[in-house]
Amino acid sequence: MDSRMSAPVELTSTHSEERRLAINRSAVLVYGSLLLIVLFNLWGNLYWIRRNVVLVGRDAGGHLTRALQYVEILQRVTPQTLFEALTYHGYRPPAFYIAAQIPYRLLGRSMDAAQLVNVALLVVSLGLTFAFGRRTIDERAAVMAVLLTGLFPMTAAMTRLFYLENFQTAAVLLILLALLLSQGFARRGWTMLWGMSIGAGLLVKWSVPIYTVLPSLVVFCQAGLFREQLEAVRHPRVQWRVLLFALTGALVLTALWYLPNRQRALTLPLGDALFVVWVVLLIPAFYALMRPRRPLTNFWAGAFLGMTIASVWYVARIDFLGPLLDSTYGTYGGNYRAFSLGRLTNYTRNPQYLVTHHFGPLASILLLPAALLPWLRRRRGWRSARVGAWLLWGSLLSTYIFTAFASQDGERNLVPILPILAILAADSLRHYPRRPAVALGVVWVMVLAAQWALFTFDQLGALHQRTAALWARGEFVVRPASGATDPSYWIQPDVLETIRASHDPANGPRRIFGMLVNSIEVHRGSFNYLILERYPEIDLITLTERENQDAWVKTVRSEWVLTKDGDNHDVDHPGLRALTEVYQNPDGIFPLLFTPVKRYPFPDGETATLWRRVVGPPYLPRAPEGLRPLGDALRAWLRGQTLLLGREDQALTLGLLDLAPQRVMLLDAARPDDPTVFVLLHRGVARDPAALAWLDADYYPAYDGWFDSEFLEIWGRPEEPMTTTPGPHRFGGAALSSITTVAAVQAGNVVPIELAWDTTGETPLKVSVRLLSATGEKVAQMDRDLASAMRLGLFVPPATPAGSYTLALSVYDPTTLQPLPGGDRGALIELRSVEVLEASQVDTEGK
Known part of the structure; x- marks a missing residue:
């Protein structure tokens, strides 16, 4: 009888043993595969980092620079230096830069050492991807999700470069995992982790909540907390004793943090108001923590705990809001297009980024339709879908909504959702028959692995160039030491x-x-x-x-x-x-x-x-205010003409005045053939007659004037034949016999004039020649000592309108400045007309 009864017991024991062995073999396979995937990613990314020397990405250099600045702050870790580090930068939250101090201290300060932060964060993200997938699907699908995540081009890129996205990804995954395990905020520990993860994520980057706000709302509503909260608002019940304890705890904790750092706090925008804000945030956190463990109180405890953690930087550096709003919805100093609901690309850019920058065209064709099809088939069963699926799809929808309307866009915005896409893709394989599912999985992995290899090994550069249309692209998806690197x-x-x-x-x-x-x-x-x-x-x-x-x-x-x-x-x-x-x-x-x-x-x-x-001292001050009029004059008058300088350091003066003339030459080595020439001489430097002899011989002086330490001259020569007009005009004892000039001149050039005098009078006199508009407005003027033969010119500014102008002349006593009457027509004699043509369109004075 005993032998007959022992047989079933023995069979049951054998069956249990076989089941345990099968479970153990499955666990070894799952966790062994997971370990191999992690090691593979570590090897590939460390190989890339070791070979790379070119710093990829403009923001990466800024992040590295800030990480070094934190080294100086945290040389000694004290409450004061920690407070300074947490509130140091006015636009960038501090968590990423503080995390970089760990490899700096262990391995020394180098770009490769800092990069190990992202390598470690990749391992964390892969682990969180597995943890979430295992709890929402199964272990094998979770391994598949981890494998896909590591092979995505932008996942690898953000691991190899010094950007915030890996930290952001880890924070998002931890928030979603804590949200899942909180069981509708019923479990206080996981709810606290959810809140703390949001706060810590905000200390990495302000955008972390946009990936998790909808999932959090979904859980809040599914748990029935919305109705419960409305009821609590209608019938508030305050436990005053608990509130007093919460106030006491908030005051004590804030005082311990704030008072030793008050000197630093007073330099921040809110000053002592920081103490009040932190107390106000801590009171509800403590109050909720001391209440019974119910989903609603757990939610508010976690939420206020997260807000308190984030406030360490966000409230202290509240001045970040202006730049943040400008970069999110404005133009960010003209770098972005401002927010607009009517711009179609707002709604299409993220799907495009997924295809072109994250998966690549080939992988997109093979992966996206096959991964989406099972979910589309289940459209009628969405209400009964698992909570984990709701969280994942809610995160995708949340990301799409909040990033669609931001001014700032780019492929990096989608990096935190890549593990989510991998989990959903792995989950979709379970809804195919076994063989097609295996085939699809193998194809996905092979294509993504091939793409990963193309961006990891320089030896495959030629193949990548020949097949570039099939793969992902972008400034971050590059090989380590070829092409752009x-x-x-x-x-x-x-x-x-x-x-x-x-x-x-x-x-x-x-x-x-x-x-x-x-x-x-x-x-x-x-x-x-x-x-x-x-x-x-x-x-x-x-x-x-x-x-x-x-x-x-x-x-x-x-x-x-x-x-x-x-x-x-x-x-x-x-x-x-x-x-x-x-x-x-x-x-x-x-x-x-x-x-x-x-x-x-x-x-x-x-x-x-x-x-x-090689000219001037190493450090140059700004241009003296007294030279500003010279800059204004040259800006208005120079239109491609040659500017001759007496000294080469005068070129510095021109540059400091924000001028950039088209042709600048040194006077002692120049012989330009321009119709109009500008000459700039420096005070205290003698005017060299030999250097200017060619000007005196061929050109007519049309303007001269001092501008502080600089003396400007304008010379011109005729571009067409000059004609002589008799001029029997008398001014006292001086008699003008003729005037020789041109019939037309282009604005921006000089009207050359020769005056012949029969008699010059018994006392020194001066001649004033002017160019007048039809309304009598003076356009140009040149005054010279009266001589029997005079050569001079009138500079016509480039802005002078085209039309007919009049040359006029007067003679005056240089001592009394009184004009001499010119015959019967008064002191100012109209000599002849000159046609002014439109100025040349050349504009090279340096605006």
Whole structure:
């Protein structure tokens, strides 16, 4: 009997043992696969980072620079330095830069060390992807989601570059996981983690909540908390004793944080009001935490805890709101198109980014339709869908809504939802028959893996170029050391070392370096980082941005300037104007002031050049106010004519006045053939008759005048034959016999005039020749001592309207300034008419 009864027991025991072994084998397979995927991603991304030397992405340099600034703040970690670090930057929240201090302390300060933050965050994101997928689907589908996430091009790119998106992704996944496990906010611990994750995520980037706001609302409503909250508002019940304890706790905690840091707090926008705001935020958090564990109180405890954590920076640096609103819905200084509901691209750009920058055309064709089809088939069963599915789809919808209407757009905005898309894609495979599901999964992985390899290994560059239309594109999806990341582009250390080595300490400790390059490969971010890390004596002036309207003046003031020929479309207009002077105006003032020191040929055929100013002191002040009228005059009068300088340092004066004439020459080496010539002489420098002999011989002086320390002359010669008109006019003892001039002149040139006098009178006299409009308005005037043969001219400003004008003349006593009557027609005699033609359209004075 005992033997008969023991058989079923033995069979049951064997079956249980086999089941345990199967479970163990499945666990080994799942977690072994997960470990291999993580190790594969670590190897691939560390390989890319090790090979790469070119800093990719403009913002990455700024993030690295800020991370170094936090090194200085956190050299000693105290409550005061921690408070300063948390409130340091006025626009960027601090969490990412504080996290970078860990690898800096462990491995030293380098770009590769800082990059390990994102490598670690990728591992965290992959783990959270698995955790969420395992709880909403199953373990094998979760492994598939992890594999897809790591192979997405932008996931890899954000791991390899110093951007915030990996941290943002980890925060979003943690928020969603905590939201899922809170079971409708019924579990206090997970609800607290949900709130803290939102607060910490906000300390990474302000946009973290936009990915989770709809999922949070879905859970709030599904848990019936909306009705419960309305009821609580209608019939409020306050537990005053609990409120008193909450107030006490809030005051104590805030005092412990605020009072040791009050000196720093007073430098922030709100000052002592910070204490009040933090107390107000902590009171409801403490109050809810001390209430019974119910979903509604848990929700508010988590929400206010998250707001309190975020307020450490957001309330302290509340002045960030202006720039944030400008970058989100405005133009961000002219860089974006302002918010508009009617712009169609608002609604199409994110799907386009997914196809072109995240998946690539080939992967999109193979993955998206197959992944969406099962969800479309289940459209009638959405109400019964799992909570996890609601959270994932709610996150996608939340992302679409909030990013569609922002001014700022870009492929990086969608990085946090890539693990969500991977989970949904892996889930969709469960709704296919086994063999088609396996085939689809294999195809997806193979295509994404091939694409991943193309952006990881330089040896595949030729294949990538031949098949580029099939794959993802964008400035972040690049190989480590070829194409845009070719080491030849990494000129920054050599440029900065050249500036340091060539500097004469006698010229002062600072070196002014103006930058006129803004490309994907060479930009201010990488220079700023290296300057802060190794070259603190160099002051970098970025001349490529729109806000630097005086970029040309700052170029002239810089001792060193870096430029690049070829494509400069990312340089804004003020900087383009300066580049025009460098590359398209060989006769301008830049060649007089600067000499090339080094040239850097790039793989794409373009060349960067490092210039050094060889005229004037290294540091130049702004132009004296007394010279502003000279700048105004030359701005109004110069239209491509040659400007002769008595000294080369006068070219500095022109640049400081924001002028950039088309042709500038030194007087002692110039013989221009222009009809009109400008001459600028410096006070205290003798006028060399030999240098000006050719002007005296062939040109007519038409204007002269002092502008502070500078003396401006304008000379002109006739462009057509001059004709003589008899002029029997008498002015006292002086008799004018003839006037010789031209019948027409172009505005911007000189009316040449020769006056012949039979007699000049017994006392010195002066002649005033004028050009008058039809209404008698004076257009030009030249006064000279009366002589028997006179050569002079009248400069006609370029803005003079075309038409018929009159030459008039008077003679006056230079002592009394009283005019002499000219026969029967008064003191001013009209001599003849001159036709003024429209000015040339050449405009190169440097506006």
